[in-house]
Amino acid sequence: MLFSPAGRYTMLSRAFTGRLGRGLASRIGKDLTGKEAHILPFPLQTTLMSSLRKAALDQRKWDMVLFWGGQIAPLLKHRKAQALRDRLLRKPMLTSAT
Numbered sequence: 001m002l003f004s005p006a007g008r009y010t011m012l013s014r015a016f017t018g019r020l021g022r023g024l025a026s027r028i029g030k031d032l033t034g035k036e037a038h039i040l041p042f043p044l045q046t047t048l049m050s051s052l053r054k055a056a057l058d059q060r061k062w063d064m065v066l067f068w069g070g071q072i073a074p075l076l077k078h079r080k081a082q083a084l085r086d087r088l089l090r091k092p093m094l095t096s097a098t
Contacts, residue, residue, distance in 0.1 A: 001062060007073035016053075016066045018045030024073070027063035028052075 001007060001024055009025040015032035016023070019042045023029065032039070039045055056064035078084035 001067045002069050002073045002076065003079060006062075007069060010069060010071055010073070013066065014039050014045070016045065016049050018042030021066075021068060022070055023066040023068045026066055028056075029066055 006024050010022050011025045011029050011033070012020055012022050013029045013032065014020050014036060015029055018040055040048055053065055056062075078087060
């Protein structure tokens with residue numbers, strides 16, 4: 001999802017964990033926007049949403065899942081952690097003395 005066109009659209013929400021976080025905009029996130037009074041505190045909201053998340057993932061209903069991601073997701077160049085690690089190890093690190 002981070003590498004799809006959906007990665008360009010993010011939102012802040014407490015709906016999934018009870019804590020404010022940024023993720024890709026989704027139908028469920030939008031539907032719960034403005035209903036913060038009904039959102040449980042962390043970690044209770046996480047527990048409440050876990051069954052919905054599992055069912056949505058099992059059924060491939062991506063609009064019912066929050067995929068965590070920042071505003072720069074469309075700028076990501078490395079799609080796998082190993083590729084990012086390898087690139088970081090090849091590039092000399094800048095230090096404050098440089």
